[in-house]
Amino acid sequence: MTTTTKTTTTEKAIIAIPMGDPAGIGPEITMKSLAKKEIYDVCKPLVIGDAAVLEKAIEIVGADLSINEITSPAEGKYELGTVDVINLNNIDLNKLQYGEVSAQGGQGAFEYIKKAVEHATAGEVKALATTPINKESLKAANVPYIGHTEMLEALAGSDDPLTMFEVKGMRIFFLTRHLSLKDAIAAMTKERVHDYLVRCDRALARLGVENRRWAVAGLNPHSGEGGLFGWEEVEQIKPGIELAVADGINAVGPVPADSVFFQALNGKYDAVLSLYHDQGHIAAKMTDFHRTISITNGLPFLRTSVDHGTAFDIAGKNIAESTSMEECIKLAAQYAPKFTANSL
Incomplete structure (x- = not known):
């Protein structure tokens, strides 16, 4: 009599990545990170942003990537070489200037985070790995939050994360x-x-x-x-x-x-x-410096973040370092299987 042993593998977590301020380095470091196999080895990365800006970022960094526009996390391919994107289509490329404060950049960054939170609270993604946003751009857009933590606190209905x-x-x-x-x-x-x-x-x-x-x-x-x-x-x-x-x-x-x-x-x-x-x-x-990652606790979902800014002075020039973004995504993937959403 022959017996077979059934092996089980842990399902990789879907990690939502709001692309950040389009005038900053967020789109670039995201595309650089998603060009690496080790990211797909540990998770299913999902970008929430503007597809046209991301296409431009792919061109800037010279990555061999293609955009796959989807409307829900379940539709993603999550394959190396294909970047799954929920496209909010909210940036006018003709008006986008790298390194400049703008209302459309601040509003766009807020909308990417808001959409990511909606998917996280619905249980469709396991964690958020956030890219840099700019406080001045948020102010220009009349977004009533000074940064990520305050924004996530309000959107998730949490108290003092x-x-x-x-x-x-x-x-x-x-x-x-x-x-x-x-x-x-x-x-x-x-x-x-x-x-x-x-x-x-x-x-x-x-x-x-x-x-x-x-x-x-x-x-x-x-x-x-x-x-x-x-x-x-x-x-x-x-x-x-x-x-x-x-x-x-x-x-x-x-x-x-x-x-x-x-x-x-x-x-x-x-x-x-x-x-x-x-x-x-x-x-x-x-x-x-590059591997210091921020985790926001006290939310109903897991959130990791790079701990640097939008680096407006080098945006659009393909010189931004992506190590912090890579570590941010990997740490989200590491903690995602252990994370419990309810307070103990």
Whole structure:
């Protein structure tokens, strides 16, 4: 009697890629990325944008690619050499100037993201891998959001999404984001530290990370040395960590900021809670600028993003580096099978 063994393979996730501001490098780095076999080895990439702009980007980068216009994610071929595109046809090429702020660019970028969110919330795509948008173009189009995070928060109906960076296995969350340093320090209350550790830990769990070990970065030199160099650690940060530990979070700190990121990079911690914007950004980007990827947690779908801008100064010139976009798509594909949409 002969028996056969049935093997199963994990279905590749459909990753939606809104092409970003058409006057920036988004279309170029997307086409460069989708010319590479390793992207199709791990996922099914779907571009949401303007087909004419993407055709122009293919010409600029000299890629051997063709556009396949579709109306729904299920129609895609997802084959190397063919770029599946949901074409919103919302850019006038005669008016498009690379490197220039424009209302049509800002409106277009917003519409690509909006369409991607619609497909994600409908369960038709597993994740978003977003390209750069331009704040001035959004303003010119009267789009009422300053950036991706605020836009996704509103479109998805989420509350205070969490930003996480990942680079070479090091994960960094942010207690504060776009605040002046003075305002960020004022926001470093024990209640906020406690709340963020609990929610960030939940976010890591949704990404499939088990047995999570946390460190909180210090603010002052040597984490304040017990008040010698500042009292924030003593009065707010450490008490916030203690409240989180009481809730079952495996967290330590505050750990001096000049060592905590190195320790996380070498596996001592699964994630670090950075206290303010530049503290974590510098640590990640000095580790590897092009491979630092942003993940927005707290949404009903997974979202990764390049962590650079539209680079208007080099747009349309075929000199934009696509490594970050490639890593952005790959990280979305990596976490997609583990991601759980509902809060734990």
